[in-house]
Amino acid sequence: MKPASFNYYRPSTLEETLQLLLDCGDEGKLIAGGQSLIPILNMRLSSLEHVIDINGLQELDYIRMEEGILKIGGLCRQRSLEKSPTVKEVAPLLSEAVPFIGHVQTRNRGTVGGSLVHADPTAEIPLSLLALNATAIIQSAEETREVPVEDFFITYLTTDIASTEMLTEIQIPVDALPKGYAFVEFSRRHGDFALVAVASLLDTDEDGTITAGRIAIGGVDAVPMLAHDAMDVLLGEKLTDALLEEAGNIAAENTDPESDLHASREYRQHLAKVFTKRAIRKAYERSQHKLGGGRNHDSGSQT
């Protein structure tokens, strides 16, 4: 058998789960879809004392709209997100991002909550939820907290979640979302970890002036980052090739990637620029389409 032996618990209610987390303390580990955790256990990169399997908590597997907020249960499978007509309608950025995650065979099992708390800096769900200004609902036996995804990531694979807590829900306020969106990514092989991924959301007025937006970049730091400075130069302007170039340059300068065997720091920064430009242009064009005109401002050279 591949993984080292562990104590196994399969609770059937949230209450039981939270009590187990409290009892197990630092030695307890939740397993949901297991598509990142089981490879680690199989290769014995890690061994666990207590494994708490939450796959029995069907109450946490849902996607629903409530008063302008898209609510996604922590145990919702990535494949359900990909297929959901509701998500496609109210948060199409997610529908565009999910097919980049692994393969259909891993998305059938992998969960939305599991990906967020695993916090891989190149992962699609943490990046998209950052761009979407989502909030994580975190529960322990003692309290329930709401943490904006923007404040959730600390460093590689590390989040603001204590060993006694679990992520139960993700909330996305969709009424206020910009109408233009884009998710673009570069990886060496299809389905592989991204070298760089960019999620963007933009709103424009009838003249094509950018009125609001968020740009998030993954794979260029220990946590997914918001490109605030690039966004600032776009606000109040119409998109021109020169402005797009400037925003791409600023975004890339603000990144701090590391070199490894997959790509050098310089190459990752280059990718950050190119893919930020693509994400901005695509979101911009879509936001113009949403206004009904379908006009295509300054779409000169392909970036």
Next chain:
Amino acid sequence: MIQAAKHEKVLVSIRVNGKLYEEAVEPRKLLSDFLREECGLTGTHVGCEHGVCGACTVRVNGAAVRSCLMFAVQAADAEITTVEGLAHPGNRHPLLDALSECHGLQCGFCTPGILMSAAEFLEEHEEPTREQIKEMLSGHLCRCTGYKGIVEAIEKVAKSKRTGR
């Protein structure tokens, strides 16, 4: 709540290809190993054992998943289909013949996993594009064929389902 201490075995009952198997195993036993060792269903191949190669793909309640990325205990009460389930006498999946006719396999190591994914895929896609087939196959590594014959076999089955021939 199901609970087991280290090295303690739990009774797991899983329905595989319509037949119920009941075995006491440790919770760390992978579903892929349960199928091969406890059920004797060695059609499910074990390649990388960390979810990359796709050889161990089986269907759990209809969904194609990696059986090396699940514990057997997690499949309790689920309906599993393995490659053996595609070859029931009198109920042979058309993919089996199509793969052989289109030269969609050589050594055959990757084939069981590909069959399980392709079977799910064909239920969801009546008129799949080549791109969609390749996207689905991206979760499977085949080092012999170059994939061309596999893509053609899947197209062939989709077409014959549509035309009834």
